[in-house]
Amino acid sequence: MATTTETERATRTDREKLIADLNGDLSREYQAIIAYVIYSQTIKGAAYMSIAKELESHAKQELAHALTISKQIDYLGGTPTTQPNPVRTSESADDMLRFDLDNETETVRNYRQRVRQCEALGEFAMAEEIRKILVNEQEHQIDLATALGIDVPIIASSESR
Ligand SMILES: [Fe+2]
Ligand SMILES: [Fe+2]
DSSP states (O other): OHHHHHHHHHHHHHHHHHHHHHHHHHHHHHHHHHHHHHHHHHOOSGGGHHHHHHHHHHHHHHHHHHHHHHHHHHHTTOOOOOOOOOOOOOSOHHHHHHHHHHHHHHHHHHHHHHHHHHHHTTOHHHHHHHHHHHHHHHHHHHHHHHHHTSOOOOOOTTTTO
């Protein structure tokens, strides 16, 4: 049946896109691990000592995310990437926190999209795993915005579609 074949082909394309997008997420998780390892140990100033501890715990959570995402890529028949996204560094503590906040905001936007893709493919358990990561990334956003004394950036729902 032509219709079934077309549907199957569409599903295969969507699964391949999901694998590619999850590999993009994995590159961002590696980037986050590296950034938090470095920033947590190099951030200077008495005002930043409590956020330094937070950043150290973020590093460990980002590693847990990388493991979860790799597992989903393998489950879908893909190969997890070895490449992190580039990490920006700065001597300024505020700059470091801003780089992290920008990255977390982008990550939240991406994972909202990923949950939708998983659900469209009927991969409900995978959507659930990604939702758990999403909750954690939003906590990271809040920690960073609080340390910077600013509001958490709002992601328009039209943007996250
Ligand atoms: Fe993460
Ligand atoms: Fe994060």
